[in-house]
């Protein structure tokens with residue numbers, strides 16, 4: 001049997017980094033464990049994004065530090081009662097930085113650290129510390145839920161841009177921005193982030209919608225792992241945005257099969273990230289995916305991943321209207337009533 005990995009080139013580039021393939025373990029607590037990061041490399045991933053360090057964790061830690069300093073300075077406890085109760089995060093900021101350097105020592109694949117926040121502030125300084133700890137790149141997850149109706153779309157967008165500029169001002173390593181799909185004009189938002197210096201756009205965040213527990217009359221958090229259906233929204237917008245920004249595009253959400261990775265590449269992504277698939281099927285599934293990709297590419301006479309990247313983006317396909325409103329009536333009309 002021919003060794004397909006010798007004849008087919010799975011390599012890609014992402015954020016200026018050379019990856020042996022486009023399979024990336026996306027940010028999740030799975031990557032908080034050094035053993036898992038090793039397993040991710042052993043299973044053949046091109047890179048790994050560590051779990052997020054949250055703005056709140058950093059801010060709280062510095063508030064705790066303030067409290068310690070004010071209390072040591074002899075201030076009354078009442079003067080500090082506005083401060084929140086200390087939280088005990090799974091991995092605090094200092095441990096996070098240590099985790100980055102341990103991962104760097106343990107594996108050769110690029111380590112992308114993840115910062116999760118919404119507002120420019122003192123916490124963005126951690127971007128620099130992450131770089132110093134050895135991170136090859138940063139992923140900034142802007143998980144912002146604008147619940148205040150007085151806040152305009154323009155203000156929200158400006159906040160994203162300001163935050164990206166603030167982070168870019170801290171580091172020289174590449175910065176990718178992970179964002180959700182809920183913008184009036186996602187293509188325009190992508191261009192704004194590109195102009196603000198984002199080196200990559202990670203599309204899309206999944207927003208976890210709370211559910212109602214009717215027995216206890218409570219609003220409860222609700223985390224359901226994804227399926228391949230979620231891929232379609234990502235393919236759609238990556239195919240549309242491809243070619244309009246300098247930033248690399250990464251697809252996250254709904255990657256469960258080798259063909260999902262191939263579709264991601266054809267839409268225009270440089271990498272396909274996954275969490276749910278690895279949580280459902282185990283880290284070794286990465287190896288299965290790489291083999292299935294080689295088989296598919298061999299059968300369809302592709303020599304390399306680069307050859308397929310963007311080949312089915314909106315500007316490359318013969319029917320670009322498939323990505324536009326024109327397709328809407330046709331799709332609705334195509335439903336066969338049973």
Ligand SMILES: Cc1cc2nc3c(=O)[nH]c(=O)nc-3n(C[C@H](O)[C@H](O)[C@H](O)COP(=O)(O)O)c2cc1C
Pocket residue numbers: 026027028029051052114116141178204205206225226227230252253254255273274275276277
């Ligand atoms: C249990 C769990 C924890 C996650 N934690 C993070 C996180 O810390 N930071 C982050 O940016 N994304 C986080 N994500 C989102 C994933 O990185 C990914 O973007 C999302 O799950 C969609 O990809 P998937 O369909 O492959 O799961 C988490 C997802 C899950 C399921």
